[in-house]
Amino acid sequence: MSSSRYHLLTVSKLVNETSDARSVIFEVPPSLRQKFAFKAGQFLTFRIPKNGEHLLRCYSLASTPDEPMLKVTVKRVANGVVSTWAVNDLKVGDQVEVMQPAGIFIPKSVSGDLLLCAGGSGITPIFSILQTALKQGSGNIRLIYANRDQDSVIFKNELITLTEQYPKRLEVIHLLDSVSGIPSNHLLARLAQPFASTLNFEGAFICGPAPFMDSMEYALESINLSADKIYVERFISLPNEKIAGGQATDVPNNRIETVTQHSNGASDTLIDAVATIELDGQTHNIDWSKQDTLLEAAEKAGLSLPHSCREGMCASCMCEVKEGQVQLRANEVLSERDLKQSLTLSCQAMPHSSKVHICYT
Ligand code: FES
Numbered sequence: 371m372s373s374s375r376y377h378l379l380t381v382s383k384l385v386n387e388t389s390d391a392r393s394v395i396f397e398v399p400p401s402l403r404q405k406f407a408f409k410a411g412q413f414l415t416f417r418i419p420k421n422g423e424h425l426l427r428c429y430s431l432a433s434t435p436d437e438p439m440l441k442v443t444v445k446r447v448a449n450g451v452v453s454t455w456a457v458n459d460l461k462v463g464d465q466v467e468v469m470q471p472a473g474i475f476i477p478k479s480v481s482g483d484l485l486l487c488a489g490g491s492g493i494t495p496i497f498s499i500l501q502t503a504l505k506q507g508s509g510n511i512r513l514i515y516a517n518r519d520q521d522s523v524i525f526k527n528e529l530i531t532l533t534e535q536y537p538k539r540l541e542v543i544h545l546l547d548s549v550s551g552i553p554s555n556h557l558l559a560r561l562a563q564p565f566a567s568t569l570n571f572e573g574a575f576i577c578g579p580a581p582f583m584d585s586m587e588y589a590l591e592s593i594n595l596s597a598d599k600i601y602v603e604r605f606i607s608l609p610n611e612k613i614a615g616g617q618a619t620d621v622p623n624n625r626i627e628t629v630t631q632h633s634n635g636a637s638d639t640l641i642d643a644v645a646t647i648e649l650d651g652q653t654h655n656i657d658w659s660k661q662d663t664l665l666e667a668a669e670k671a672g673l674s675l676p677h678s679c680r681e682g683m684c685a686s687c688m689c690e691v692k693e694g695q696v697q698l699r700a701n702e703v704l705s706e707r708d709l710k711q712s713l714t715l716s717c718q719a720m721p722h723s724s725k726v727h728i729c730y731t
Contacts, residue, residue: 376468377402377405377469378465378467380397380463380464381394381460381462382395382397382439383462384461387443389521390446391445391524392443392456393442393444394444395433395439396439396441403438405470407435410431410477410499410501411575411603412476412495413429413442413471413473413495414442414469414471415427415428416468416469417467418452418467425452426679427452428686430443430473430495430498431471431494431495432525434498435502440468443524469676472678472684472688473495473686474704475602479572480499480502480506480507480572481507481508482507483511483571483572484503484575485512485562485565485571486499486500486514486575487513487514487515487558487575487576487578487586488513488514488578489515489577489578489579489583490516490517490579492576492582495575497524497525497528501532504532504535509539510538510568511539511541513540513542515545516545516546516553517544517546519546519547520546520548529542552581553585555585555588555592559589559593562586562589562593562595566593572599574595575601576601577603583602587600639697641721641722641723642658642659642724643657643660643723643724643726644658644726645658645721645725645726645727646725647675648692648729654671663716663718663719664696664717664719664720665680668716677716677717682703684703685703687717689716690713690728691714691719691726691727692729693727694721694725695726696714696719697721697722698715698719698720701715701718
């Protein structure tokens with residue numbers, strides 16, 4: 371009873387984007403193309419063997435869904451075991467275990483106007499959304515892109531090419547700390563305001579380091595942009611990449627997440643349950659103790675469910691509750707709207723009714 375979401379992909383190309391950021395391009399064999407189909411804004415999880423154990427790390431996709439390959443861009447993190455390996459040691463021809471794309475930092479539509487806001491390597495998912503919207507949509511895009519200095523701008527040349535290709539639709543505003551200091555909330559609000567009030571406005575997408583994201587969110591709130599138009603993908607840089615005792619306790623480093631902060635605390639109304647789980651065209655019935663999350667209960671039953679962070683932060687484990695009730699121990703990624711649509715996180719879901727039917731789509 372197992373379902374592996376990890377597949378070996380071969381590195382077909384490596385591109386040094388800056389002195390500490392490198393794009394890793396995977397060739398996807400035809401047999402895996404369907405499994406690795408993705409939406410702009412999603413991420414891949416790497417499973418890297420280390421000292422007889424495995425480290426899981428998530429990296430946003432920078433390529434677009436219509437390209438035959440997958441590209442992630444990795445920035446070296448101080449003392450980061452996996453990021454240092456990816457930037458310094460990974461070679462063309464190496465094989466990496468990669469999980470199918472996941473994540474919900476995805477525009478519902480790319481037909482309207484978009485405000486894209488990136489800080490540093492937060493450009494990665496933003497770049498995928500940007501290129502996809504330019505190719506598939508017809509709206510205007512303003513990209514606010516903050517960096518330390520010129521040399522740390524990832525995709526500098528590609529952005530120049532795109533602005534030449536779409537002069538009427540794309541405007542890129544670079545903010546460099548080395549030139550004008552850290553951008554103030556007031557400046558960010560001024561840059562966002564005229565754009566965010568267009569009739570055709572689809573939404574604002576933000577990704578980058580925490581201080582940039584906080585400033586950007588504050589700026590957008592200060593111009594009264596409705597919360598349901600703001601999408602946030604938060605990078606979490608842990609001080610140390612954890613070396614875990616196998617899959618069960620791995621925590622990803624370099625990411626992630628949220629759309630809207632939301633959390634349901636566990637309560638004393640949890641009950642032992644039977645879970646019916648639909649996964650990869652098969653149905654499994656398992657015992658689900660009220661002490662365990664759905665992910666833990668499935669692992670005890672020998673069933674492998676998709677997951678990455680195990681912290682309620684990445685949505686890799688997202689599934690739908692078709693019948694019954696669950697309670698989330700923590701949730702930093704699903705919005706109220708997602709929860710109303712019966713979406714849940716298996717890594718945080720606790721049983722709240724005696725029968726629960728779960729479906730992975
Ligand atoms: S595994 Fe990341 S939210 Fe569940």
